[in-house]
Amino acid sequence: MAGSVRITGTGQLVTLSRRxxxxxxxxxxxxxxxxxxxxxxxxxxxxxxxxxxxQLPGTGRTKRGGPSPTTRPLRATIAGSVRISVRQGASPGARIWIDRSRLPADMRNMPWTIEQGRVRHPVYGNRRRWATQSARPTGWWSRTVQAGTPRMQTEVERVLRDVRRDLE
Incomplete structure (x- = not known):
């Protein structure tokens, strides 16, 4: 999985940035x-x-346990770490990425682990007992990026045309 999506450094963006x-x-x-x-x-x-x-379905026992020992919801925490940055200058453009510094230390690899489709974790914090959960095999990041990148590129091209027209 690529760590970020970038629309940068194209000749049009660089030329427009200089102008x-x-x-x-x-x-x-x-x-x-x-x-x-x-x-x-x-x-x-x-x-x-x-x-x-x-969806991360569990494997093994069907009996549900008690409440989670952590107050950090996994999916919401990862969603909060997805960031956008826009740069101007030598390498202008937009970048969408996962900011690992916004994730707790024990969750820093979780976005990539979920992308690969297999999550292993201790059962309710008990490090002697582990559970394995599976995600959809297509991956949440790559599938979404593949679907959304053409729309983003089209919009960036429209912005470039508008700004170029304003400069002329």
């Missing part, structure tokens, strides 16, 4: 950055929704 810098206009650059961020937001929301809806 905006030469033209000055902080308002123009702020507008550009805002519109690029807006182009990436639907994919960002889709990724958050995808991780929130991943």
């Amino acid at each position: 905006m810098r030469a033209a000055g206009g902080p308002r123009l650059r702020a507008n550009f950055a805002r519109r690029i961020r807006r182009a990436a937001e639907p994919l960002h929301r889709d990724l958050q929704q995808a991780i929130r809806t991943v």
